[in-house]
Amino acid sequence: MEKKLIGVDLGGTTAKIAILTTDGTIEEKWSVETDISDEGGHIVQNIGDSINQKLRDLQLNKDIFHGIGMGTPGTINYETGTVKGAYNLNWAKEQKVATDLKNITGLDVYLDNDANIAAVGERWQGAGEGSANVFFVTLGTGVGGGIFAEGKILHGAKGAAGEIGHITVDTSPEAYACTCGKKGCLETIASATGIVRVAKDLATSFASESELKSIIKQGTEETTSKLIFDLAAKGDKLASQVVAHICFYLGLACSHIGNMLNPEKIIIGGGVSAAGEALLKPIQSYFEGMVFPAVRESTSISIATLGNDAGVLGAAWLALPAE
Known part of the structure:
Protein backbone atom coordinates (compact mmCIF):
# COMPACT_ATOMS: atom_id res chain seq x y z
CA MET A 1 0.00 0.00 0.00
CA GLU A 2 1.22 3.50 -0.84
CA LYS A 3 2.49 5.36 2.21
CA LYS A 4 0.35 8.13 3.70
CA LEU A 5 0.63 11.31 5.74
CA ILE A 6 -1.18 12.73 8.75
CA GLY A 7 -1.71 16.47 9.07
CA VAL A 8 -2.74 18.27 12.28
CA ASP A 9 -3.76 21.93 12.33
CA LEU A 10 -4.02 22.93 15.99
CA GLY A 11 -6.17 25.93 16.86
CA GLY A 12 -7.60 27.45 20.00
CA THR A 13 -11.05 25.88 19.46
CA THR A 14 -10.33 22.64 17.58
CA ALA A 15 -7.51 20.59 16.16
CA LYS A 16 -8.26 19.65 12.56
CA ILE A 17 -6.75 16.29 11.59
CA ALA A 18 -6.52 14.57 8.21
CA ILE A 19 -5.09 11.48 6.55
CA LEU A 20 -3.64 12.25 3.13
CA THR A 21 -1.83 10.63 0.25
CA THR A 22 1.64 11.86 -0.64
CA ASP A 23 0.17 13.79 -3.59
CA GLY A 24 -2.01 15.86 -1.24
CA THR A 25 -5.36 14.10 -1.57
CA ILE A 26 -7.35 14.21 1.68
CA GLU A 27 -8.79 10.74 2.35
CA GLU A 28 -10.16 11.24 5.85
CA LYS A 29 -10.78 14.39 7.88
CA TRP A 30 -12.03 15.02 11.40
CA SER A 31 -11.52 17.35 14.36
CA VAL A 32 -10.93 17.22 18.09
CA GLU A 33 -11.98 19.86 20.59
CA THR A 34 -9.01 21.79 22.01
CA ASP A 35 -9.17 21.33 25.78
CA ILE A 36 -7.12 24.19 27.25
CA SER A 37 -7.79 23.28 30.89
CA ASP A 38 -4.91 22.39 33.22
CA GLU A 39 -2.52 24.68 31.31
CA GLY A 40 -3.35 22.89 28.06
CA GLY A 41 -2.05 19.63 29.48
CA HIS A 42 -4.66 17.48 27.72
CA ILE A 43 -4.24 18.86 24.19
CA VAL A 44 -1.50 16.59 22.84
CA GLN A 45 -2.88 13.51 24.60
CA ASN A 46 -6.33 14.09 23.08
CA ILE A 47 -4.88 14.53 19.59
CA GLY A 48 -2.74 11.40 19.91
CA ASP A 49 -5.62 9.33 21.30
CA SER A 50 -7.88 10.51 18.47
CA ILE A 51 -5.31 9.56 15.82
CA ASN A 52 -4.79 6.14 17.36
CA GLN A 53 -8.54 5.52 17.52
CA LYS A 54 -9.08 6.63 13.92
CA LEU A 55 -6.34 4.30 12.65
CA ARG A 56 -7.94 1.42 14.57
CA ASP A 57 -11.38 2.27 13.15
CA LEU A 58 -9.97 2.35 9.61
CA GLN A 59 -7.81 -0.72 10.24
CA LEU A 60 -4.70 1.12 9.08
CA ASN A 61 -1.28 -0.11 10.16
CA LYS A 62 1.03 2.64 11.39
CA ASP A 63 3.80 1.27 9.19
CA ILE A 64 2.16 2.84 6.13
CA PHE A 65 2.63 6.40 7.44
CA HIS A 66 5.64 8.62 6.85
CA GLY A 67 4.71 10.53 9.99
CA ILE A 68 2.62 13.35 11.44
CA GLY A 69 3.04 16.99 10.43
CA MET A 70 1.58 19.51 12.84
CA GLY A 71 0.99 23.25 12.80
CA THR A 72 0.62 25.06 16.09
CA PRO A 73 0.46 28.60 17.45
CA GLY A 74 3.33 29.81 19.60
CA THR A 75 7.10 29.96 19.40
CA ILE A 76 8.62 26.73 18.14
CA ASN A 77 12.07 25.33 18.79
CA TYR A 78 12.60 23.39 15.59
CA GLU A 79 15.54 21.41 16.97
CA THR A 80 13.76 20.09 20.07
CA GLY A 81 10.18 20.02 18.77
CA THR A 82 8.93 22.14 21.65
CA VAL A 83 6.39 24.98 21.77
CA LYS A 84 5.90 27.82 24.24
CA GLY A 85 4.08 31.11 24.36
CA ALA A 86 0.89 29.79 22.74
CA TYR A 87 -1.31 31.69 25.17
CA ASN A 88 -4.61 30.87 23.47
CA LEU A 89 -3.81 27.22 24.26
CA ASN A 90 -2.71 28.02 27.84
CA TRP A 91 0.79 26.96 26.83
CA ALA A 92 2.75 29.67 28.58
CA LYS A 93 5.45 27.18 29.54
CA GLU A 94 7.46 25.04 27.12
CA GLN A 95 5.61 21.96 25.85
CA LYS A 96 7.38 18.86 24.50
CA VAL A 97 4.83 18.50 21.72
CA ALA A 98 6.80 16.42 19.19
CA THR A 99 8.20 13.99 21.77
CA ASP A 100 4.88 13.57 23.58
CA LEU A 101 2.86 13.02 20.40
CA LYS A 102 5.44 10.54 19.09
CA ASN A 103 5.30 8.62 22.38
CA ILE A 104 1.50 8.38 22.13
CA THR A 105 1.24 7.44 18.44
CA GLY A 106 4.58 5.80 17.68
CA LEU A 107 4.94 8.03 14.60
CA ASP A 108 7.57 10.66 13.81
CA VAL A 109 6.27 14.19 14.37
CA TYR A 110 7.28 17.37 12.50
CA LEU A 111 6.25 20.79 13.85
CA ASP A 112 5.91 24.25 12.37
CA ASN A 113 4.05 27.49 12.99
CA ASP A 114 0.36 27.57 12.02
CA ALA A 115 0.80 30.52 9.64
CA ASN A 116 3.72 28.78 7.94
CA ILE A 117 1.77 25.59 7.31
CA ALA A 118 -1.12 27.55 5.81
CA ALA A 119 1.41 29.12 3.45
CA VAL A 120 2.76 25.71 2.51
CA GLY A 121 -0.73 24.27 2.05
CA GLU A 122 -1.68 27.02 -0.40
CA ARG A 123 1.67 26.71 -2.15
CA TRP A 124 1.37 22.92 -2.46
CA GLN A 125 -2.28 22.46 -3.41
CA GLY A 126 -3.92 25.89 -3.63
CA ALA A 304 -6.41 31.76 -1.00
CA THR A 305 -8.46 28.88 -2.36
CA LEU A 306 -8.20 26.10 0.23
CA GLY A 307 -10.11 27.58 3.16
CA ASN A 308 -9.83 25.50 6.32
CA ASP A 309 -7.96 22.71 4.51
CA ALA A 310 -4.80 24.80 4.02
CA GLY A 311 -3.58 23.99 7.51
CA VAL A 312 -3.87 20.20 7.40
CA LEU A 313 -2.41 20.12 3.90
CA GLY A 314 0.58 22.23 4.88
CA ALA A 315 1.09 20.24 8.06
CA ALA A 316 1.04 16.95 6.15
CA TRP A 317 3.63 18.34 3.71
CA LEU A 318 6.05 18.57 6.64
CA ALA A 319 6.01 14.78 6.92
CA LEU A 320 6.86 14.16 3.27
CA PRO A 321 10.24 12.41 2.93
CA ALA A 322 13.03 14.53 1.54
CA GLU A 323 13.54 14.10 -2.18
Missing part, protein backbone atom coordinates in the same frame (compact mmCIF):
# COMPACT_ATOMS: atom_id res chain seq x y z
CA ALA A 127 -3.39 29.37 -5.02
CA GLY A 128 0.41 29.02 -4.96
CA GLU A 129 0.30 26.44 -7.76
CA GLY A 130 3.59 24.87 -6.71
CA SER A 131 5.56 28.13 -6.90
CA ALA A 132 9.03 28.09 -5.32
CA ASN A 133 8.53 31.48 -3.65
CA VAL A 134 5.24 32.28 -1.91
CA PHE A 135 4.24 34.71 0.84
CA PHE A 136 0.99 33.93 2.66
CA VAL A 137 -0.93 36.64 4.51
CA THR A 138 -3.71 35.58 6.85
CA LEU A 139 -6.32 38.19 7.82
CA GLY A 140 -8.36 37.05 10.80
CA THR A 141 -8.63 38.14 14.42
CA GLY A 142 -4.98 39.08 13.93
CA VAL A 143 -2.73 39.38 10.89
CA GLY A 144 -0.10 36.72 10.31
CA GLY A 145 2.19 35.59 7.56
CA GLY A 146 4.32 32.74 6.32
CA ILE A 147 7.20 32.63 3.84
CA PHE A 148 7.98 29.77 1.49
CA ALA A 149 11.23 30.80 -0.20
CA GLU A 150 13.44 28.89 -2.64
CA GLY A 151 11.40 25.75 -1.91
CA LYS A 152 11.69 25.93 1.89
CA ILE A 153 9.85 27.45 4.85
CA LEU A 154 11.74 30.50 6.08
CA HIS A 155 11.83 30.68 9.89
CA GLY A 156 14.32 33.42 10.75
CA ALA A 157 16.68 33.57 13.72
CA LYS A 158 13.94 33.23 16.34
CA GLY A 159 11.13 31.73 14.29
CA ALA A 160 9.54 35.15 13.69
CA ALA A 161 9.99 35.38 9.91
CA GLY A 162 6.85 36.46 8.08
CA GLU A 163 5.26 38.47 10.89
CA ILE A 164 3.70 40.93 8.48
CA GLY A 165 1.08 41.87 11.06
CA HIS A 166 3.73 43.82 12.94
CA ILE A 167 5.07 45.83 10.03
CA THR A 168 4.64 49.48 11.05
CA VAL A 169 2.38 51.10 8.46
CA ASP A 170 1.03 54.09 10.40
CA THR A 171 3.53 56.48 11.98
CA SER A 172 1.03 59.22 12.84
CA PRO A 173 0.45 60.33 16.45
CA GLU A 174 -3.04 58.79 16.22
CA ALA A 175 -1.72 55.31 15.32
CA TYR A 176 -3.41 52.47 17.18
CA ALA A 177 -1.54 50.62 19.93
CA CYS A 178 -0.84 46.96 19.17
CA THR A 179 -0.79 44.01 21.58
CA CYS A 180 2.90 43.55 20.69
CA GLY A 181 3.73 46.83 22.45
CA LYS A 182 4.29 48.93 19.32
CA LYS A 183 1.96 51.40 17.62
CA GLY A 184 0.78 51.52 14.01
CA CYS A 185 1.15 47.80 13.22
CA LEU A 186 -0.74 46.48 10.18
CA GLU A 187 -2.67 44.15 12.52
CA THR A 188 -4.28 47.13 14.26
CA ILE A 189 -5.83 48.26 10.96
CA ALA A 190 -6.33 45.24 8.69
CA SER A 191 -7.37 42.46 11.07
CA ALA A 192 -11.09 41.74 11.43
CA THR A 193 -11.13 43.68 14.70
CA GLY A 194 -8.95 46.43 13.25
CA ILE A 195 -11.30 46.98 10.32
CA VAL A 196 -14.22 47.47 12.72
CA ARG A 197 -12.12 49.90 14.79
CA VAL A 198 -11.30 51.92 11.68
CA ALA A 199 -14.98 52.01 10.68
CA LYS A 200 -16.08 53.30 14.08
CA ASP A 201 -13.39 55.99 14.08
CA LEU A 202 -14.14 57.17 10.54
CA ALA A 203 -17.87 57.21 11.34
CA THR A 204 -17.39 59.93 13.96
CA SER A 205 -16.34 62.49 11.35
CA PHE A 206 -18.37 61.18 8.39
CA ALA A 207 -20.99 63.82 7.45
CA SER A 208 -22.95 62.13 4.61
CA GLU A 209 -25.77 59.60 4.75
CA SER A 210 -24.55 56.07 5.44
CA GLU A 211 -26.22 52.84 6.49
CA LEU A 212 -22.97 51.77 8.12
CA LYS A 213 -22.84 54.96 10.17
CA SER A 214 -26.44 54.41 11.31
CA ILE A 215 -25.71 50.83 12.34
CA ILE A 216 -22.64 51.91 14.29
CA LYS A 217 -24.46 54.82 15.95
CA GLN A 218 -27.67 52.97 16.80
CA GLY A 219 -26.20 49.53 17.43
CA THR A 220 -29.01 47.87 15.46
CA GLU A 221 -26.73 44.97 14.52
CA GLU A 222 -23.19 43.86 15.15
CA THR A 223 -20.57 45.70 13.12
CA THR A 224 -18.26 43.15 11.46
CA SER A 225 -15.70 43.24 8.67
CA LYS A 226 -18.11 41.19 6.53
CA LEU A 227 -20.88 43.74 7.05
CA ILE A 228 -18.52 46.55 6.04
CA PHE A 229 -17.52 44.83 2.80
CA ASP A 230 -21.16 43.92 2.04
CA LEU A 231 -22.25 47.53 2.48
CA ALA A 232 -19.32 48.79 0.40
CA ALA A 233 -20.49 46.46 -2.40
CA LYS A 234 -23.90 48.17 -2.19
CA GLY A 235 -22.30 51.59 -2.59
CA ASP A 236 -22.35 52.77 1.02
CA LYS A 237 -19.92 55.70 1.04
CA LEU A 238 -18.57 55.24 4.56
CA ALA A 239 -18.07 51.50 4.06
CA SER A 240 -16.28 52.21 0.77
CA GLN A 241 -14.04 54.71 2.55
CA VAL A 242 -13.19 52.10 5.20
CA VAL A 243 -12.35 49.47 2.56
CA ALA A 244 -10.13 51.92 0.67
CA HIS A 245 -8.39 52.87 3.93
CA ILE A 246 -7.50 49.33 5.00
CA CYS A 247 -6.64 48.21 1.45
CA PHE A 248 -4.16 51.09 1.16
CA TYR A 249 -2.27 49.79 4.18
CA LEU A 250 -2.47 46.19 2.98
CA GLY A 251 -1.17 47.29 -0.42
CA LEU A 252 1.65 49.15 1.34
CA ALA A 253 2.63 46.11 3.42
CA CYS A 254 2.45 43.82 0.38
CA SER A 255 4.67 46.24 -1.55
CA HIS A 256 7.31 45.92 1.18
CA ILE A 257 7.13 42.14 0.81
CA GLY A 258 7.30 42.38 -2.96
CA ASN A 259 10.24 44.77 -3.02
CA MET A 260 12.21 42.78 -0.43
CA LEU A 261 11.45 39.17 -1.33
CA ASN A 262 9.99 39.26 -4.86
CA PRO A 263 7.85 36.14 -4.37
CA GLU A 264 5.99 34.73 -7.35
CA LYS A 265 2.75 34.88 -5.35
CA ILE A 266 1.41 36.82 -2.40
CA ILE A 267 -1.63 34.88 -1.24
CA ILE A 268 -4.25 36.43 1.06
CA GLY A 269 -6.24 34.09 3.28
CA GLY A 270 -8.08 34.10 6.60
CA GLY A 271 -11.68 35.07 7.35
CA VAL A 272 -11.42 38.59 5.91
CA SER A 273 -10.31 37.16 2.55
CA ALA A 274 -13.88 35.93 2.03
CA ALA A 275 -14.50 39.44 0.66
CA GLY A 276 -12.76 38.19 -2.50
CA GLU A 277 -12.38 40.63 -5.37
CA ALA A 278 -13.68 43.52 -3.28
CA LEU A 279 -10.56 43.12 -1.14
CA LEU A 280 -8.16 41.96 -3.83
CA LYS A 281 -8.67 44.63 -6.51
CA PRO A 282 -7.88 47.71 -4.41
CA ILE A 283 -4.90 45.96 -2.78
CA GLN A 284 -3.55 45.12 -6.24
CA SER A 285 -4.04 48.69 -7.39
CA TYR A 286 -2.15 50.18 -4.44
CA PHE A 287 0.51 47.46 -4.64
CA GLU A 288 1.23 48.10 -8.31
CA GLY A 289 1.75 51.78 -7.61
CA MET A 290 4.26 51.08 -4.83
CA VAL A 291 6.59 48.43 -6.29
CA PHE A 292 9.33 48.85 -8.84
CA PRO A 293 8.83 47.46 -12.37
CA ALA A 294 10.60 44.10 -11.98
CA VAL A 295 8.36 43.22 -9.02
CA ARG A 296 5.22 44.53 -10.71
CA GLU A 297 5.92 42.20 -13.64
CA SER A 298 6.77 39.09 -11.60
CA THR A 299 4.82 39.14 -8.31
CA SER A 300 1.06 38.58 -8.35
CA ILE A 301 -1.50 38.79 -5.54
CA SER A 302 -4.36 36.32 -5.21
CA ILE A 303 -6.97 35.11 -2.74
Whole structure:
Protein backbone atom coordinates (compact mmCIF):
# COMPACT_ATOMS: atom_id res chain seq x y z
CA MET A 1 0.00 0.00 0.00
CA GLU A 2 1.22 3.50 -0.84
CA LYS A 3 2.49 5.36 2.21
CA LYS A 4 0.35 8.13 3.70
CA LEU A 5 0.63 11.31 5.74
CA ILE A 6 -1.18 12.73 8.75
CA GLY A 7 -1.71 16.47 9.07
CA VAL A 8 -2.74 18.27 12.28
CA ASP A 9 -3.76 21.93 12.33
CA LEU A 10 -4.02 22.93 15.99
CA GLY A 11 -6.17 25.93 16.86
CA GLY A 12 -7.60 27.45 20.00
CA THR A 13 -11.05 25.88 19.46
CA THR A 14 -10.33 22.64 17.58
CA ALA A 15 -7.51 20.59 16.16
CA LYS A 16 -8.26 19.65 12.56
CA ILE A 17 -6.75 16.29 11.59
CA ALA A 18 -6.52 14.57 8.21
CA ILE A 19 -5.09 11.48 6.55
CA LEU A 20 -3.64 12.25 3.13
CA THR A 21 -1.83 10.63 0.25
CA THR A 22 1.64 11.86 -0.64
CA ASP A 23 0.17 13.79 -3.59
CA GLY A 24 -2.01 15.86 -1.24
CA THR A 25 -5.36 14.10 -1.57
CA ILE A 26 -7.35 14.21 1.68
CA GLU A 27 -8.79 10.74 2.35
CA GLU A 28 -10.16 11.24 5.85
CA LYS A 29 -10.78 14.39 7.88
CA TRP A 30 -12.03 15.02 11.40
CA SER A 31 -11.52 17.35 14.36
CA VAL A 32 -10.93 17.22 18.09
CA GLU A 33 -11.98 19.86 20.59
CA THR A 34 -9.01 21.79 22.01
CA ASP A 35 -9.17 21.33 25.78
CA ILE A 36 -7.12 24.19 27.25
CA SER A 37 -7.79 23.28 30.89
CA ASP A 38 -4.91 22.39 33.22
CA GLU A 39 -2.52 24.68 31.31
CA GLY A 40 -3.35 22.89 28.06
CA GLY A 41 -2.05 19.63 29.48
CA HIS A 42 -4.66 17.48 27.72
CA ILE A 43 -4.24 18.86 24.19
CA VAL A 44 -1.50 16.59 22.84
CA GLN A 45 -2.88 13.51 24.60
CA ASN A 46 -6.33 14.09 23.08
CA ILE A 47 -4.88 14.53 19.59
CA GLY A 48 -2.74 11.40 19.91
CA ASP A 49 -5.62 9.33 21.30
CA SER A 50 -7.88 10.51 18.47
CA ILE A 51 -5.31 9.56 15.82
CA ASN A 52 -4.79 6.14 17.36
CA GLN A 53 -8.54 5.52 17.52
CA LYS A 54 -9.08 6.63 13.92
CA LEU A 55 -6.34 4.30 12.65
CA ARG A 56 -7.94 1.42 14.57
CA ASP A 57 -11.38 2.27 13.15
CA LEU A 58 -9.97 2.35 9.61
CA GLN A 59 -7.81 -0.72 10.24
CA LEU A 60 -4.70 1.12 9.08
CA ASN A 61 -1.28 -0.11 10.16
CA LYS A 62 1.03 2.64 11.39
CA ASP A 63 3.80 1.27 9.19
CA ILE A 64 2.16 2.84 6.13
CA PHE A 65 2.63 6.40 7.44
CA HIS A 66 5.64 8.62 6.85
CA GLY A 67 4.71 10.53 9.99
CA ILE A 68 2.62 13.35 11.44
CA GLY A 69 3.04 16.99 10.43
CA MET A 70 1.58 19.51 12.84
CA GLY A 71 0.99 23.25 12.80
CA THR A 72 0.62 25.06 16.09
CA PRO A 73 0.46 28.60 17.45
CA GLY A 74 3.33 29.81 19.60
CA THR A 75 7.10 29.96 19.40
CA ILE A 76 8.62 26.73 18.14
CA ASN A 77 12.07 25.33 18.79
CA TYR A 78 12.60 23.39 15.59
CA GLU A 79 15.54 21.41 16.97
CA THR A 80 13.76 20.09 20.07
CA GLY A 81 10.18 20.02 18.77
CA THR A 82 8.93 22.14 21.65
CA VAL A 83 6.39 24.98 21.77
CA LYS A 84 5.90 27.82 24.24
CA GLY A 85 4.08 31.11 24.36
CA ALA A 86 0.89 29.79 22.74
CA TYR A 87 -1.31 31.69 25.17
CA ASN A 88 -4.61 30.87 23.47
CA LEU A 89 -3.81 27.22 24.26
CA ASN A 90 -2.71 28.02 27.84
CA TRP A 91 0.79 26.96 26.83
CA ALA A 92 2.75 29.67 28.58
CA LYS A 93 5.45 27.18 29.54
CA GLU A 94 7.46 25.04 27.12
CA GLN A 95 5.61 21.96 25.85
CA LYS A 96 7.38 18.86 24.50
CA VAL A 97 4.83 18.50 21.72
CA ALA A 98 6.80 16.42 19.19
CA THR A 99 8.20 13.99 21.77
CA ASP A 100 4.88 13.57 23.58
CA LEU A 101 2.86 13.02 20.40
CA LYS A 102 5.44 10.54 19.09
CA ASN A 103 5.30 8.62 22.38
CA ILE A 104 1.50 8.38 22.13
CA THR A 105 1.24 7.44 18.44
CA GLY A 106 4.58 5.80 17.68
CA LEU A 107 4.94 8.03 14.60
CA ASP A 108 7.57 10.66 13.81
CA VAL A 109 6.27 14.19 14.37
CA TYR A 110 7.28 17.37 12.50
CA LEU A 111 6.25 20.79 13.85
CA ASP A 112 5.91 24.25 12.37
CA ASN A 113 4.05 27.49 12.99
CA ASP A 114 0.36 27.57 12.02
CA ALA A 115 0.80 30.52 9.64
CA ASN A 116 3.72 28.78 7.94
CA ILE A 117 1.77 25.59 7.31
CA ALA A 118 -1.12 27.55 5.81
CA ALA A 119 1.41 29.12 3.45
CA VAL A 120 2.76 25.71 2.51
CA GLY A 121 -0.73 24.27 2.05
CA GLU A 122 -1.68 27.02 -0.40
CA ARG A 123 1.67 26.71 -2.15
CA TRP A 124 1.37 22.92 -2.46
CA GLN A 125 -2.28 22.46 -3.41
CA GLY A 126 -3.92 25.89 -3.63
CA ALA A 127 -3.39 29.37 -5.02
CA GLY A 128 0.41 29.02 -4.96
CA GLU A 129 0.30 26.44 -7.76
CA GLY A 130 3.59 24.87 -6.71
CA SER A 131 5.56 28.13 -6.90
CA ALA A 132 9.03 28.09 -5.32
CA ASN A 133 8.53 31.48 -3.65
CA VAL A 134 5.24 32.28 -1.91
CA PHE A 135 4.24 34.71 0.84
CA PHE A 136 0.99 33.93 2.66
CA VAL A 137 -0.93 36.64 4.51
CA THR A 138 -3.71 35.58 6.85
CA LEU A 139 -6.32 38.19 7.82
CA GLY A 140 -8.36 37.05 10.80
CA THR A 141 -8.63 38.14 14.42
CA GLY A 142 -4.98 39.08 13.93
CA VAL A 143 -2.73 39.38 10.89
CA GLY A 144 -0.10 36.72 10.31
CA GLY A 145 2.19 35.59 7.56
CA GLY A 146 4.32 32.74 6.32
CA ILE A 147 7.20 32.63 3.84
CA PHE A 148 7.98 29.77 1.49
CA ALA A 149 11.23 30.80 -0.20
CA GLU A 150 13.44 28.89 -2.64
CA GLY A 151 11.40 25.75 -1.91
CA LYS A 152 11.69 25.93 1.89
CA ILE A 153 9.85 27.45 4.85
CA LEU A 154 11.74 30.50 6.08
CA HIS A 155 11.83 30.68 9.89
CA GLY A 156 14.32 33.42 10.75
CA ALA A 157 16.68 33.57 13.72
CA LYS A 158 13.94 33.23 16.34
CA GLY A 159 11.13 31.73 14.29
CA ALA A 160 9.54 35.15 13.69
CA ALA A 161 9.99 35.38 9.91
CA GLY A 162 6.85 36.46 8.08
CA GLU A 163 5.26 38.47 10.89
CA ILE A 164 3.70 40.93 8.48
CA GLY A 165 1.08 41.87 11.06
CA HIS A 166 3.73 43.82 12.94
CA ILE A 167 5.07 45.83 10.03
CA THR A 168 4.64 49.48 11.05
CA VAL A 169 2.38 51.10 8.46
CA ASP A 170 1.03 54.09 10.40
CA THR A 171 3.53 56.48 11.98
CA SER A 172 1.03 59.22 12.84
CA PRO A 173 0.45 60.33 16.45
CA GLU A 174 -3.04 58.79 16.22
CA ALA A 175 -1.72 55.31 15.32
CA TYR A 176 -3.41 52.47 17.18
CA ALA A 177 -1.54 50.62 19.93
CA CYS A 178 -0.84 46.96 19.17
CA THR A 179 -0.79 44.01 21.58
CA CYS A 180 2.90 43.55 20.69
CA GLY A 181 3.73 46.83 22.45
CA LYS A 182 4.29 48.93 19.32
CA LYS A 183 1.96 51.40 17.62
CA GLY A 184 0.78 51.52 14.01
CA CYS A 185 1.15 47.80 13.22
CA LEU A 186 -0.74 46.48 10.18
CA GLU A 187 -2.67 44.15 12.52
CA THR A 188 -4.28 47.13 14.26
CA ILE A 189 -5.83 48.26 10.96
CA ALA A 190 -6.33 45.24 8.69
CA SER A 191 -7.37 42.46 11.07
CA ALA A 192 -11.09 41.74 11.43
CA THR A 193 -11.13 43.68 14.70
CA GLY A 194 -8.95 46.43 13.25
CA ILE A 195 -11.30 46.98 10.32
CA VAL A 196 -14.22 47.47 12.72
CA ARG A 197 -12.12 49.90 14.79
CA VAL A 198 -11.30 51.92 11.68
CA ALA A 199 -14.98 52.01 10.68
CA LYS A 200 -16.08 53.30 14.08
CA ASP A 201 -13.39 55.99 14.08
CA LEU A 202 -14.14 57.17 10.54
CA ALA A 203 -17.87 57.21 11.34
CA THR A 204 -17.39 59.93 13.96
CA SER A 205 -16.34 62.49 11.35
CA PHE A 206 -18.37 61.18 8.39
CA ALA A 207 -20.99 63.82 7.45
CA SER A 208 -22.95 62.13 4.61
CA GLU A 209 -25.77 59.60 4.75
CA SER A 210 -24.55 56.07 5.44
CA GLU A 211 -26.22 52.84 6.49
CA LEU A 212 -22.97 51.77 8.12
CA LYS A 213 -22.84 54.96 10.17
CA SER A 214 -26.44 54.41 11.31
CA ILE A 215 -25.71 50.83 12.34
CA ILE A 216 -22.64 51.91 14.29
CA LYS A 217 -24.46 54.82 15.95
CA GLN A 218 -27.67 52.97 16.80
CA GLY A 219 -26.20 49.53 17.43
CA THR A 220 -29.01 47.87 15.46
CA GLU A 221 -26.73 44.97 14.52
CA GLU A 222 -23.19 43.86 15.15
CA THR A 223 -20.57 45.70 13.12
CA THR A 224 -18.26 43.15 11.46
CA SER A 225 -15.70 43.24 8.67
CA LYS A 226 -18.11 41.19 6.53
CA LEU A 227 -20.88 43.74 7.05
CA ILE A 228 -18.52 46.55 6.04
CA PHE A 229 -17.52 44.83 2.80
CA ASP A 230 -21.16 43.92 2.04
CA LEU A 231 -22.25 47.53 2.48
CA ALA A 232 -19.32 48.79 0.40
CA ALA A 233 -20.49 46.46 -2.40
CA LYS A 234 -23.90 48.17 -2.19
CA GLY A 235 -22.30 51.59 -2.59
CA ASP A 236 -22.35 52.77 1.02
CA LYS A 237 -19.92 55.70 1.04
CA LEU A 238 -18.57 55.24 4.56
CA ALA A 239 -18.07 51.50 4.06
CA SER A 240 -16.28 52.21 0.77
CA GLN A 241 -14.04 54.71 2.55
CA VAL A 242 -13.19 52.10 5.20
CA VAL A 243 -12.35 49.47 2.56
CA ALA A 244 -10.13 51.92 0.67
CA HIS A 245 -8.39 52.87 3.93
CA ILE A 246 -7.50 49.33 5.00
CA CYS A 247 -6.64 48.21 1.45
CA PHE A 248 -4.16 51.09 1.16
CA TYR A 249 -2.27 49.79 4.18
CA LEU A 250 -2.47 46.19 2.98
CA GLY A 251 -1.17 47.29 -0.42
CA LEU A 252 1.65 49.15 1.34
CA ALA A 253 2.63 46.11 3.42
CA CYS A 254 2.45 43.82 0.38
CA SER A 255 4.67 46.24 -1.55
CA HIS A 256 7.31 45.92 1.18
CA ILE A 257 7.13 42.14 0.81
CA GLY A 258 7.30 42.38 -2.96
CA ASN A 259 10.24 44.77 -3.02
CA MET A 260 12.21 42.78 -0.43
CA LEU A 261 11.45 39.17 -1.33
CA ASN A 262 9.99 39.26 -4.86
CA PRO A 263 7.85 36.14 -4.37
CA GLU A 264 5.99 34.73 -7.35
CA LYS A 265 2.75 34.88 -5.35
CA ILE A 266 1.41 36.82 -2.40
CA ILE A 267 -1.63 34.88 -1.24
CA ILE A 268 -4.25 36.43 1.06
CA GLY A 269 -6.24 34.09 3.28
CA GLY A 270 -8.08 34.10 6.60
CA GLY A 271 -11.68 35.07 7.35
CA VAL A 272 -11.42 38.59 5.91
CA SER A 273 -10.31 37.16 2.55
CA ALA A 274 -13.88 35.93 2.03
CA ALA A 275 -14.50 39.44 0.66
CA GLY A 276 -12.76 38.19 -2.50
CA GLU A 277 -12.38 40.63 -5.37
CA ALA A 278 -13.68 43.52 -3.28
CA LEU A 279 -10.56 43.12 -1.14
CA LEU A 280 -8.16 41.96 -3.83
CA LYS A 281 -8.67 44.63 -6.51
CA PRO A 282 -7.88 47.71 -4.41
CA ILE A 283 -4.90 45.96 -2.78
CA GLN A 284 -3.55 45.12 -6.24
CA SER A 285 -4.04 48.69 -7.39
CA TYR A 286 -2.15 50.18 -4.44
CA PHE A 287 0.51 47.46 -4.64
CA GLU A 288 1.23 48.10 -8.31
CA GLY A 289 1.75 51.78 -7.61
CA MET A 290 4.26 51.08 -4.83
CA VAL A 291 6.59 48.43 -6.29
CA PHE A 292 9.33 48.85 -8.84
CA PRO A 293 8.83 47.46 -12.37
CA ALA A 294 10.60 44.10 -11.98
CA VAL A 295 8.36 43.22 -9.02
CA ARG A 296 5.22 44.53 -10.71
CA GLU A 297 5.92 42.20 -13.64
CA SER A 298 6.77 39.09 -11.60
CA THR A 299 4.82 39.14 -8.31
CA SER A 300 1.06 38.58 -8.35
CA ILE A 301 -1.50 38.79 -5.54
CA SER A 302 -4.36 36.32 -5.21
CA ILE A 303 -6.97 35.11 -2.74
CA ALA A 304 -6.41 31.76 -1.00
CA THR A 305 -8.46 28.88 -2.36
CA LEU A 306 -8.20 26.10 0.23
CA GLY A 307 -10.11 27.58 3.16
CA ASN A 308 -9.83 25.50 6.32
CA ASP A 309 -7.96 22.71 4.51
CA ALA A 310 -4.80 24.80 4.02
CA GLY A 311 -3.58 23.99 7.51
CA VAL A 312 -3.87 20.20 7.40
CA LEU A 313 -2.41 20.12 3.90
CA GLY A 314 0.58 22.23 4.88
CA ALA A 315 1.09 20.24 8.06
CA ALA A 316 1.04 16.95 6.15
CA TRP A 317 3.63 18.34 3.71
CA LEU A 318 6.05 18.57 6.64
CA ALA A 319 6.01 14.78 6.92
CA LEU A 320 6.86 14.16 3.27
CA PRO A 321 10.24 12.41 2.93
CA ALA A 322 13.03 14.53 1.54
CA GLU A 323 13.54 14.10 -2.18
